[in-house]
Amino acid sequence: MRLVQDLLDRLAEIGADPPGITREAFGAGENAAMALMAETARGLGLECGVDAGANLTMRWVGSDPSAAPVLVGSHLDSVVHGGNFDGAAGVVAGLAAIAALRAEGFRPRATIEVLALRCEEAVWFGLGLIGSRSLLGRLPKGALDLPHARGGRNLRDCIAGCGGDPGALGRPLRDPRRIGAYVEVHIEQAPQLIEAGQPVALCLANPGNVRHPHIRITGEDAHTGLPHRFRHDAALAGAELALALERLWLDEEAGRRPMAVTIGRFHTLVERHAMTVVPGAFEMSLDLRAYEPAHLAALEAKLHGLVGAVAARRGVAIDLGPRSAAAPGVMDAAILEELAAAAARQRGLAPPRLNSPGSHDANNFAAAGVPTGMLLIRNRNGSHNPDEAMETDDLLAGIGLLTLWLAGRAGH
Amino acid sequence: MRLVQDLLDRLAEIGADPPGITREAFGAGENAAMALMAETARGLGLECGVDAGANLTMRWVGSDPSAAPVLVGSHLDSVVHGGNFDGAAGVVAGLAAIAALRAEGFRPRATIEVLALRCEEAVWFGLGLIGSRSLLGRLPKGALDLPHARGGRNLRDCIAGCGGDPGALGRPLRDPRRIGAYVEVHIEQAPQLIEAGQPVALCLANPGNVRHPHIRITGEDAHTGLPHRFRHDAALAGAELALALERLWLDEEAGRRPMAVTIGRFHTLVERHAMTVVPGAFEMSLDLRAYEPAHLAALEAKLHGLVGAVAARRGVAIDLGPRSAAAPGVMDAAILEELAAAAARQRGLAPPRLNSPGSHDANNFAAAGVPTGMLLIRNRNGSHNPDEAMETDDLLAGIGLLTLWLAGRAGH
Numbered sequence: 001m002r003l004v005q006d007l008l009d010r011l012a013e014i015g016a017d018p019p020g021i022t023r024e025a026f027g028a029g030e031n032a033a034m035a036l037m038a039e040t041a042r043g044l045g046l047e048c049g050v051d052a053g054a055n056l057t058m059r060w061v062g063s064d065p066s067a068a069p070v071l072v073g074s075h076l077d078s079v080v081h082g083g084n085f086d087g088a089a090g091v092v093a094g095l096a097a098i099a100a101l102r103a104e105g106f107r108p109r110a111t112i113e114v115l116a117l118r119c120e121e122a123v124w125f126g127l128g129l130i131g132s133r134s135l136l137g138r139l140p141k142g143a144l145d146l147p148h149a150r151g152g153r154n155l156r157d158c159i160a161g162c163g164g165d166p167g168a169l170g171r172p173l174r175d176p177r178r179i180g181a182y183v184e185v186h187i188e189q190a191p192q193l194i195e196a197g198q199p200v201a202l203c204l205a206n207p208g209n210v211r212h213p214h215i216r217i218t219g220e221d222a223h224t225g226l227p228h229r230f231r232h233d234a235a236l237a238g239a240e241l242a243l244a245l246e247r248l249w250l251d252e253e254a255g256r257r258p259m260a261v262t263i264g265r266f267h268t269l270v271e272r273h274a275m276t277v278v279p280g281a282f283e284m285s286l287d288l289r290a291y292e293p294a295h296l297a298a299l300e301a302k303l304h305g306l307v308g309a310v311a312a313r314r315g316v317a318i319d320l321g322p323r324s325a326a327a328p329g330v331m332d333a334a335i336l337e338e339l340a341a342a343a344a345r346q347r348g349l350a351p352p353r354l355n356s357p358g359s360h361d362a363n364n365f366a367a368a369g370v371p372t373g374m375l376l377i378r379n380r381n382g383s384h385n386p387d388e389a390m391e392t393d394d395l396l397a398g399i400g401l402l403t404l405w406l407a408g409r410a411g412h
Numbered sequence: 413m414r415l416v417q418d419l420l421d422r423l424a425e426i427g428a429d430p431p432g433i434t435r436e437a438f439g440a441g442e443n444a445a446m447a448l449m450a451e452t453a454r455g456l457g458l459e460c461g462v463d464a465g466a467n468l469t470m471r472w473v474g475s476d477p478s479a480a481p482v483l484v485g486s487h488l489d490s491v492v493h494g495g496n497f498d499g500a501a502g503v504v505a506g507l508a509a510i511a512a513l514r515a516e517g518f519r520p521r522a523t524i525e526v527l528a529l530r531c532e533e534a535v536w537f538g539l540g541l542i543g544s545r546s547l548l549g550r551l552p553k554g555a556l557d558l559p560h561a562r563g564g565r566n567l568r569d570c571i572a573g574c575g576g577d578p579g580a581l582g583r584p585l586r587d588p589r590r591i592g593a594y595v596e597v598h599i600e601q602a603p604q605l606i607e608a609g610q611p612v613a614l615c616l617a618n619p620g621n622v623r624h625p626h627i628r629i630t631g632e633d634a635h636t637g638l639p640h641r642f643r644h645d646a647a648l649a650g651a652e653l654a655l656a657l658e659r660l661w662l663d664e665e666a667g668r669r670p671m672a673v674t675i676g677r678f679h680t681l682v683e684r685h686a687m688t689v690v691p692g693a694f695e696m697s698l699d700l701r702a703y704e705p706a707h708l709a710a711l712e713a714k715l716h717g718l719v720g721a722v723a724a725r726r727g728v729a730i731d732l733g734p735r736s737a738a739a740p741g742v743m744d745a746a747i748l749e750e751l752a753a754a755a756a757r758q759r760g761l762a763p764p765r766l767n768s769p770g771s772h773d774a775n776n777f778a779a780a781g782v783p784t785g786m787l788l789i790r791n792r793n794g795s796h797n798p799d800e801a802m803e804t805d806d807l808l809a810g811i812g813l814l815t816l817w818l819a820g821r822a823g824h
Contacts, residue, residue, distance in 0.1 A: 080686065123686040189637040223797075227769065238651070239655050240655060242651045260637065262688065266647040276674065358637035359637075382633075382634040385635075385692070387633075
C-alpha cells in the first residue's frame with residue numbers, strides 16, 4: 001500500500017539524525033510527525049483535534065452516537081538515535097486501516113479514532129507512556145514538574161506549548177467505560193517473530209515496570225595505591241549490584257517467571273573520574289519489568305534486599321532515588337480471539353501468541369479497564385537502536401488484520 | 413619550620429579549585445608552582461635551570477666536581493580536584509632540607525640537587541611519570557604525540573611551551589651512572605602509617621604497572637524488552653570483567669603476592685546511554701600494579717585470559733586499546749640502611765618498612781640503575797582526592813631524616 005511506504009519514508013526524513021532516527025518528544029521531531037499524520041488524516045476525511053495532554057486525535061465519526069468508540073493508536077516520538085518504526089508504525093497502521101476501509105466503501109457504526117500519543121519513550125522525562133497517562137488520568141504526582149532531558153523545560157510547559165491544557169490533567173480526559181476498545185500495532189522489540197518465521201503476533205500481556213532513573217552509589221574517592229581493605233569503590237559496588245540483578249533475572253526465567261532487567265546508564269562521573277582515582281561515586285538507572293503485579297512486587301522487594309546487602313558488604317551508600325512504576329497490561333481475551341479469527345481468514349498467517357517484550361501505551365488502557373489488544377510486528381535487530389528493521393510487508397500483514405478486526409468491531 | 417608551612421600554603425592558593433586542588437601539568441597550576449619553587453631556591457642560593465623535559469633543577473653546587481650529585485625530588489602537578497601534598501610535599505622537603513643544612517653551616521662536597529619533575533600524574537596524557545621518563549630517556553614510542561586531556565595540545569608542544577626541548581628527548585638527558593643517588597619524599601597514598609601510628613616509613617619498593625587507559629567493549633544497543641538470550645550488553649560485560657579482576661586481586665593478596673587493580677573510569681557513553689536502551693558500548697580504564705616484574709607479567713597474561721573469556725561468554729568485543737607500562741622500582745639496600753640509621757638517631761621514630769601503594773618518579777630512577785630511596789609520609793584519607801590530609805609535623809619528621817641522610821651522603 002503506497003500510503004504506508006510514503007508515510008514511513010516521510011517520517012524517516014523528519015527524524016533523520018545519523019546514525020538512526022531522533023524524534024524528540026514535545027520537540028521538532030514529534031511535532032512534525034504529528035503534523036504529517038494530521039494532514040494525512042484530513043485527506044482521509046477524519047476530524048482532527050488535540051486533547052489536554054497534547055495528544056492528536058483523528059476521528060472517523062460513526063453513524064451511531066451511542067456506540068462506544070473504537071481506538072487505534074501508538075506514539076510518534078523515538079529515543080535518541082533510535083529507529084523509524086517504534087511507535088510510528090502503529091499510528092501509520094491506524095490511518096492505513098481507515099484508508100483501506102474507506103476504499104472498500106465501509107461506513108462505521110461506532111466512531112473509529114486513531115490516536116497519536118505524546119512522549120511514550122522514557123528517555124525524555126525519565127518517565128514513559130506520558131500521552132496515555134495524561135489521557136487516562138494516570139500521571140504520577142509531581143510528573144508535570146519533571147524537566148525535559150533536552151533543555152530542562154518542565155512537562156507542564158511542554159504540554160502547554162504543544163496545544164495541551166496541563167491544568168485539566170490529573171483525572172481521565174475521557175471515561176474509560178465509554179471506550180469500546182483500544183488496539184495498538186507495534187513492532188516487536190525482540191526477534192521472537194524472526195525466530196518464529198511469522199510477520200505478526202497476538203500479544204498476551206505487556207510487562208509492567210518499576211524504574212529508578214537515577215540511582216546514586218557513594219563510596220570514597222581514593223588513590224590507585226590504596227589497599228583493597230581500605231577501599232569503598234562505588235563502581236565495583238555498581239558492578240556487583242548489576243550482576244546480582246542479572247543473576248536474579250536468570251533464576252526467575254529458569255523458574256518460568258518471565259521478567260527483564262535493564263541497566264541502560266551505568267557510569268562513573270565524567271566530570272570527576274580518572275584512570276588513577278578509585279571511584280567514590282557511581283550512577284546507574286534501572287528498569288525492572290514483569291508480567292504480573294504480584295511478581296513485580298516480589299521482584300522489587302528482592303531489589304531492596306540486594307541493594308542493602310551490596311551497600312553493607314562494600315561500605316557504600318546506595319540511594320535508589322526517584323521511583324516510577326507502570327502496571328502490567330493483560331490483553332482482553334475477547335479482542336484476542338477476534339484478532340485470531342481475523343488471522344484465520346488471512347492466507348499464510350499463523351500468528352503466535354507472545355508476551356510483549358516491551359511496555360506500551362496499551363498498558364495504561366488495560367490498567368484503566370479498557371478492553372485492550374495488541375498486534376506485534378516482526379522486527380529484526382530489536383528497537384531503540386539505529387538498526388531497527390521492520391519490513392513494510394510485515395506491517396501490511398498487521399494492517400490487514402487490524403482492518404478486518406475494525407470492520408467487525410465498528411461495523412454493523 | 414616556617415618555610416615549609418609557607419610553601420604549602422602558597423601551593424594551596426595556586427591550586428585552589430574547590431573541592432580540592434588542581435595543578436594542571438604543563439598548565440597554569442604546575443607552572444606557578446614551579447615558579448614558586450625556583451624563587452625559593454634562588455633565595456637559598458641555588459642555581460636554577462630547566463632541562464630538555466622542562467623539569468626544574470635547583471642545584472647546591474658541591475666543592476668536589478668529581479663527586480656524583482645527590483638528587484632529591486618529586487612533582488608539582490596534581491589530579492583534578494586532588495589534594496595539596498601529593499608530589500609537592502617532596503619538592504618542598506628537598507628545599508627545606510637544604511635550608512636546614514645551610515642554617516647549620518653545612519657545605520656540600522657533592523652537589524645536592526632538588527628536582528621538580530613535570531607531569532607525574534597520568535590523568536593529563538593517560539601516561540604518568542613523564543618528567544622522570546624524559547630525564548632518563550624512558551618515554552615510550554609515540555608519547556610526544558599524546559594529546560593533553562585539557563585542550564588536546566600534544567606532549568611535544570607542551571614541553572616546548574614550558575621551556576623544554578622535545579627534540580633532545582628519547583635518550584637520557586644525563587648519564588644514570590653519574591647520579592649518586594635519588595631520594596624522594598612522598599605522602600603515603602594509603603592509611604598504613606595511620607594504622608602504624610608512625611609519621612614516616614622507609615619504602616621497600618614501588619609497584620610497577622600495566623595500564624590501559626581506554627578499554628572499549630562493543631556489544632549491541634537494544635530495547636529494554638529484549639530477552640536475555642538475545643542480548644549483548646556491553647556494560648554487564650564490563651561489570652563481569654571488573655569483578656573478575658577484583659577476585660584475582662583478592663586471590664593474589666591471599667597468596668601474599670601484593671598487587672592492586674584500579675578501574676577509575678567505568679562507564680556507558682554519556683552521549684548515547686539511556687534508561688531504556690540496553691547499552692551496546694562501554695568504556696573503562698585499568699591500572700594493574702605489582703612489585704615484581706615477573707609477577708606483573710603473569711598478571712597481564714591473566715588479564716588477557718579474563719578478557720577473552722568474558723568476550724566469548726557475552727558475545728561482545730573487548731578492545732584493550734593503548735597500553736602503557738612502568739617497571740616496578742626496588743629501593744636501594746644501602747640507602748635504606750642509611751635512612752634507617754638516620755631514623756635511629758631521631759627520638760621517637762621507628763619507621764616501618766613498607767611497600768609503597770603508589771608508583772612514583774622514583775620508579776624510573778630505580779629502573780635506570782640509579783641507587784634510589786623513598787620516604788613515605790603519614791597521610792589520612794589517601795591521595796587523589798580533596799580530603800588528602802598530611803600533618804606538617806609529619807612532613808617535618810621526614811625532612812629531618814632527609815637532612816641527616818643528605819649530610820652523610822653529600823658531606824665530607
